[in-house]
Amino acid sequence: MAPDERRIQLLAASREVFGQRGYHGTSISHIVTAAGVARGTFYNYFPSKRAVFQAVLDDIMEQVEGAVHPMDPTRDIAAQVRENLERLILTLSAREDLPRLLFGEALGIDEEGDDALRGFYATALHRIEHALILGQQFGVVHSGDPVLWSRCLLGLLKEPAFQASLHNETLDAHALVEAIFAFLARGVLAGPAPSNV
Amino acid sequence: MAPDERRIQLLAASREVFGQRGYHGTSISHIVTAAGVARGTFYNYFPSKRAVFQAVLDDIMEQVEGAVHPMDPTRDIAAQVRENLERLILTLSAREDLPRLLFGEALGIDEEGDDALRGFYATALHRIEHALILGQQFGVVHSGDPVLWSRCLLGLLKEPAFQASLHNETLDAHALVEAIFAFLARGVLAGPAPSNV
Amino acid sequence: MAPDERRIQLLAASREVFGQRGYHGTSISHIVTAAGVARGTFYNYFPSKRAVFQAVLDDIMEQVEGAVHPMDPTRDIAAQVRENLERLILTLSAREDLPRLLFGEALGIDEEGDDALRGFYATALHRIEHALILGQQFGVVHSGDPVLWSRCLLGLLKEPAFQASLHNETLDAHALVEAIFAFLARGVLAGPAPSNV
Amino acid sequence: MAPDERRIQLLAASREVFGQRGYHGTSISHIVTAAGVARGTFYNYFPSKRAVFQAVLDDIMEQVEGAVHPMDPTRDIAAQVRENLERLILTLSAREDLPRLLFGEALGIDEEGDDALRGFYATALHRIEHALILGQQFGVVHSGDPVLWSRCLLGLLKEPAFQASLHNETLDAHALVEAIFAFLARGVLAGPAPSNV
DNA sequence: AATGAATGAGTTTTCATTCAT
DNA sequence: AATGAATGAAAACTCATTCAT
Numbered sequence: 001m002a003p004d005e006r007r008i009q010l011l012a013a014s015r016e017v018f019g020q021r022g023y024h025g026t027s028i029s030h031i032v033t034a035a036g037v038a039r040g041t042f043y044n045y046f047p048s049k050r051a052v053f054q055a056v057l058d059d060i061m062e063q064v065e066g067a068v069h070p071m072d073p074t075r076d077i078a079a080q081v082r083e084n085l086e087r088l089i090l091t092l093s094a095r096e097d098l099p100r101l102l103f104g105e106a107l108g109i110d111e112e113g114d115d116a117l118r119g120f121y122a123t124a125l126h127r128i129e130h131a132l133i134l135g136q137q138f139g140v141v142h143s144g145d146p147v148l149w150s151r152c153l154l155g156l157l158k159e160p161a162f163q164a165s166l167h168n169e170t171l172d173a174h175a176l177v178e179a180i181f182a183f184l185a186r187g188v189l190a191g192p193a194p195s196n197v
Numbered sequence: 198m199a200p201d202e203r204r205i206q207l208l209a210a211s212r213e214v215f216g217q218r219g220y221h222g223t224s225i226s227h228i229v230t231a232a233g234v235a236r237g238t239f240y241n242y243f244p245s246k247r248a249v250f251q252a253v254l255d256d257i258m259e260q261v262e263g264a265v266h267p268m269d270p271t272r273d274i275a276a277q278v279r280e281n282l283e284r285l286i287l288t289l290s291a292r293e294d295l296p297r298l299l300f301g302e303a304l305g306i307d308e309e310g311d312d313a314l315r316g317f318y319a320t321a322l323h324r325i326e327h328a329l330i331l332g333q334q335f336g337v338v339h340s341g342d343p344v345l346w347s348r349c350l351l352g353l354l355k356e357p358a359f360q361a362s363l364h365n366e367t368l369d370a371h372a373l374v375e376a377i378f379a380f381l382a383r384g385v386l387a388g389p390a391p392s393n394v
Numbered sequence: 395m396a397p398d399e400r401r402i403q404l405l406a407a408s409r410e411v412f413g414q415r416g417y418h419g420t421s422i423s424h425i426v427t428a429a430g431v432a433r434g435t436f437y438n439y440f441p442s443k444r445a446v447f448q449a450v451l452d453d454i455m456e457q458v459e460g461a462v463h464p465m466d467p468t469r470d471i472a473a474q475v476r477e478n479l480e481r482l483i484l485t486l487s488a489r490e491d492l493p494r495l496l497f498g499e500a501l502g503i504d505e506e507g508d509d510a511l512r513g514f515y516a517t518a519l520h521r522i523e524h525a526l527i528l529g530q531q532f533g534v535v536h537s538g539d540p541v542l543w544s545r546c547l548l549g550l551l552k553e554p555a556f557q558a559s560l561h562n563e564t565l566d567a568h569a570l571v572e573a574i575f576a577f578l579a580r581g582v583l584a585g586p587a588p589s590n591v
Numbered sequence: 592m593a594p595d596e597r598r599i600q601l602l603a604a605s606r607e608v609f610g611q612r613g614y615h616g617t618s619i620s621h622i623v624t625a626a627g628v629a630r631g632t633f634y635n636y637f638p639s640k641r642a643v644f645q646a647v648l649d650d651i652m653e654q655v656e657g658a659v660h661p662m663d664p665t666r667d668i669a670a671q672v673r674e675n676l677e678r679l680i681l682t683l684s685a686r687e688d689l690p691r692l693l694f695g696e697a698l699g700i701d702e703e704g705d706d707a708l709r710g711f712y713a714t715a716l717h718r719i720e721h722a723l724i725l726g727q728q729f730g731v732v733h734s735g736d737p738v739l740w741s742r743c744l745l746g747l748l749k750e751p752a753f754q755a756s757l758h759n760e761t762l763d764a765h766a767l768v769e770a771i772f773a774f775l776a777r778g779v780l781a782g783p784a785p786s787n788v
Numbered sequence: 789a790a791t792g793a794a795t796g797a798g799t800t801t802t803c804a805t806t807c808a809t
Numbered sequence: 810a811a812t813g814a815a816t817g818a819a820a821a822c823t824c825a826t827t828c829a830t
Contacts, residue, residue: 022305024221040810107220107301118363142387148376151357158297159352187384190339210789414701418615432791501695502613512757536781542770545751553746573739581778584733629816
């Protein structure tokens with residue numbers, strides 16, 4: 001088998017078992033059994049358990065980041081945000097191992113891994129911040145701390161995804177996008193005198 | 198030393214080390230060294246590593262749940278929600294180990310632990326759902342799926358807390374409450390035609 | 395409680411648990427729980443786990459040895475042998491813990507314990523040897539190696555007792571005595587020409 | 592080294608150490624030191640201490656059972672019984688660790704082990720019973736309870752073997768066979784009036 | 789004499805990693 | 810490149826024994 005294929009095969013098997021058993025519940029034996037190769041072969045492709053896990057996570061992060069397309073200023077912004085959100089949610093719910101790996105296992109392996117995770121969140125949050133700041137400049141977003149707000153917005157998306165995975169539910173992407181948009185547009189409180197005009 | 202004190206001391210030491218090194222990074226040696234007792238003493242108070250960790254989590258969950266006071270219908274509801282939110286955030290940020298333990302380590306130890314965590318979230322989410330449903334009946338909350346919305350609202354609170362802990366920042370409780378309230382009241386999108394009257 | 399009573403109480407509790415769980419399956423906790431005393435109290439009466447077990451065994455051996463009465467040369471020898479056998483078997487089956495302790499647990503704790511057991515068997519075997527030699531002198535016992543024969547005779551008694559305890563059966567003392575006597579008197583083989591005159 | 596060889600080597604080393612120190616006196620360290628392998632190597636071949644011990648015992652039981660050959664009805668029965676007895680005794684005395692393991696250590700490890708031992712004895716006793724019943728039908732064995740008698744006969748063989756191992760003596764197979772046969776044929780009691788004609 | 793909290797050496801077992809074939 | 814036997818450090822847990830109260 002070509003080296004690249006073997007690597008991909010090992011990566012896939014690793015993701016599979018890491019997703020099912022978690023990082024600490026997975027042993028190299030699990031991985032090589034799942035991949036159908038010998039123990040030593042694994043170490044020809046990855047220097048350590050830690051390293052495959054990072055490779056798996058990198059894949060996932062790349063996948064998630066790839067779901068978000070750059071904005072085209074000539075098209076309707078709101079529509080593009082909505083599309084991005086939809087793609088993001090679909091990506092999150094497309095593979096059931098993803099939420100567990102990203103939200104449950106990614107944190108706490110070691111300092112280096114935490115850094116990688118922080119990097120991932122930093123990228124995501126910067127994009128949101130950037131959008132917020134732009135929106136504020138154009139007057140379509142209320143004023144407020146973009147850092148804090150971006151975290152709140154991330155939570156709006158992440159928590160439903162996390163809860164769904166916690167209960168082995170599949171995420172209704174459309175419903176979630178609608179809900180998030182409703183939040184963004186007017187909050188949850190209706191009432192006699194919101195007076196936010 | 199009296200058994201009760203010793204138990205508390207061991208629990209405190211365990212929480213300390215679990216908070217710093219995570220569940221899997223912590224060994225019984227770490228705990229007993231931190232507590233300054235012999236290895237066997239630990240097992241006089243807790244039957245297993247798993248068990249202390251659960252005790253630590255139970256403490257945390259109790260603490261977090263205790264921060265939310267029951268509503269008094271004769272007083273201003275919005276004010277009470279705000280107070281509860283403030284207390285909750287203060288609790289979450291009062292001890293730096295709390296977010297890591299609750300958001301980063303609680304998941305994935307074993308099935309039983311996951312159940313406990315699901316129970317904790319279920320309690321929290323039910324409260325939020327209940328409040329939403331009540332609000333919808335009184336016409337002060339927009340209509341929408343209370344289950345999904347409660348998860349979104351939880352994320353609004355949890356993610357900023359999580360991100361702060363990820364960066365070792367201290368949470369500005371007041372700012373976060375304000376931000377959340379702003380979200381609740383009107384969302385983030387301003388604009389020519391919010392038309393939510 | 396008087397020291398003697400306490401010692402007896404502890405000894406009884408120890409025999410109880412040793413009989414149920416075996417030497418290695420028994421911990422000091424089991425003993426003190428069964429006796430209803432504190433851990434330290436135990437060590438006021440016995441210097442070690444090893445020591446109580448030896449005391450228990452000594453009791454048992456004494457009991458077993460006490461079941462065999464010295465022979466009265468003025469009375470019928472065969473009848474006395476039969477009586478002793480009966481008493482012995484009754485003793486062996488009177489307490490269900492006895493066979494397990496004597497046959498299953500007594501051997502292999504340590505060298506000292508093995509010596510004690512060897513001493514016990516030596517005493518028993520010497521008595522049988524003595525009787526055999528006497529019998530041979532009087533012409534009522536066939537000629538043959540008394541050492542080997544005494545071991546065979548011991549097996550004739552011990553194995554049925556052991557097997558009964560292995561299957562939690564109660565030993566039928568009378569039937570066993572009859573069987574042993576039949577063996578002694580004529581063996582098992584009948585036939586055209588036993589010619590044992 | 593080939594897996595089969597290694598397994599055999601570990602089994603041999605285990606049998607050696609178990610035979611010398613007993614089950615509870617043996618630690619995995621003793622075994623791996625005796626075998627000259629690393630600690631982990633042991634666990635590549637046996638899942639637990641309990642499991643090697645059972646494997647050792649299984650070997651022994653197989654060996655002992657293998658010493659008894661099926662009877663050929665066309666040949667002299669008595670001679671075949673004598674040959675089987677001789678082989679059995681030779682087997683029992685060929686390796687000095689065998690009696691200790693089979694008679695002293697096999698009982699009391701755990702319920703499963705006890706079952707295995709009961710099974711071993713059941714097989715042996717059933718064979719003896721079967722022979723007795725056949726003998727009774729042909730009129731060459733006196734009438735009497737075959738179950739009880741088979742246990743007595745087992746004792747006749749086992750106890751001399753056990754006592755010999757207890758004193759580190761080597762068993763004189765021929766003398767023992769003669770003694771047992773003498774027992775079988777006419778018992779020990781001679782005398783004026785056996786009157787078993 | 790009684791208590792029971794504390795001790796720590798010792799045990800079994802796991803598993804990431806190495807390396808000769 | 811692939812194999813899989815071997816390694817050994819490290820972990821969780823037990824329990825006989827001690828000793829201050």
